[in-house]
Amino acid sequence: QIKHGAQLIKVCVSGGVMSMTGSAGAQHYSDEELRAIVDEAHRRGMKVASHTHGADAVRHAVAAGIDCIEHGFLIDDDAIDQMVENGTWLVPTTRLADAMDTSHAPPELQAKAAEMFPKARTSVLAAYKAGVKIAVGTDAPAIPHGKNADEIVALVDRGLPPLAVIQAATINAAELIGVDDRGRLAEGLLADIIAVPGDPTEDITVTQDVRFVMKGGKVYVNK
Template sequence: MAPARADGPPTLLRAARLLDVDKGELVRPGALLVTGEHIAEVGEPERLPEGTVIRDLGDVTLLPGLMDMEVNLFLGGPDHRSPLIPVQEDPALRTLRAVTNARRTLHRGYTTVRNLGLFVQTGGVLLDVALKKAIDLGWVDGPRIVPAGHAIAPTGGHLDPTMFQAFAPGVLPLTVEEGIANGVAEVRKAVRHQIKYGAQVIKVCASNGVMSHTGPAGAQQYSDEELRAITDEAHRAGLKVAAHCMGDTAMRAAIEAGIDCIEHGFLASDATLGLMAERGTFLVATTSLTESMPTAHADPVLQAKAADVFPRARESTSRAIARGVRIALGTDAPAVPHGRGHLELAALVRRGMHPADALRAATTVAADLIDAQDRGRLAAGLLADVIAVPGDPLADVGVTEKVTFVMKGGRVYRDDAEGA
């Protein structure tokens, strides 16, 4: 089915239920009038505009389009694996893969994502910015993308791909423009390159990771001075900074540097979580990967790190929830396969979130994180990003696995009732 055009006639969506995200309540029955790209009215209108197309979706719940705040569409596939090794891939092939992953993500109900950081040779080209443009122009189907361009990492840092693959010196090195930057002058240049060519968020590796070969999980990798320089460059341009960060010392350094969002935060202390709550620093916990990320084929040293860190990470997420840290949903796909955000929603509930709060993590909190007040709830005047799921997501958030309808900006990309 070709997507229904947003400039077509008005559309009335009818369903058994509609979620009021702010109140955490279901409205029965649910109805939305959509004109163009936006929601014109919530509830059954007294009078329908001439030519209105009525879509009766049946016994489903209407939700705002969901948002995943940490993905890498240029890696992985339907089961997060690739039949190719990195040296067999080029930027064109990675982009074609990302087109497929973007379509899958949209069809699973995720209408907005942050693509957090390329780490591959591209000659400085920001592939995720190009993909965003293609989607926005309607050339390919996919979610709205907030692109980071190249992740900023030090030599041997967590997102230095030559570290991941244990390459010999001189094999596939990355330039400063491609994100490998050391010292204040280089990190400023790296950030400026991403901003110049279209990044809308800056991704930095502030600490080591579980799958890093160079040192213990969570060890701080950038100095305090370098972190402050990165944040200064981004903030002066009006962009937020997201930091891959696991260790407590590195997290505190990132927060003190003014970084806006911590990715993972697996080894956070109570004091650091309290500081995050006090300052409003966001956390993208990526907690489902600690249960489902396959590590059996990893280096034995990395398997041992995962066995140690992952249980502690799950407990850390529960403490963050209890302390009121602002948590936005992120899967770290393909660590969790693309389009499986329901796994993260369910994991957040297991960690102690009410289902309504988990859904807010994927809607209103995510919208706040990316400063996008035009989406995240079903309300008049907002973008018509709407999905439908069976059952009651407040009773079982797992029903978000079974998306049956997807509309983005007034265009229908999936409607199972029509066999599409």
């Protein structure tokens, strides 16, 4: 994948809500395979993200040196502590718990959703309080590109402070993917700016009403 131009490696270390077979928390790779993936990617200067739900699978992914856990709906205190100790990021994609309609899914998938979605609404706050580094992501196409604000609002709804969530979507996200020319407003960085009709630290929902967009110093939206 790196030879074909990949800029990030993502592996599915555990199952998911929409996996037709197996538990959502079951580990899909051996520890040796995980370490080989991480070591080879890191040797090439690439970060590795891991689709992982189950607490045990998270622990094994973190131990292998995975840079970021995607989802982590079923993480427990021990897995959280290990993430803090290793500096592992979490991209919680918590909006999925509200947005995914499983009413027409097979019964086994509905059962998974009923188990996992309530935990998705609480695990991210536990991780934040413990000091896990958090960045905003959407799990597109489940939550489409351009709907980042829905995840931002959902994170505040889970109990995270608005300013911390804004940082997760900007400064933290840039740090996670390894870019240092964006993510904050500073001299010499790309002029990537949005404007919303209000103070998002007082009402986070204003982030869903973007009135002005500047990217790289060029204005694309000005309502």
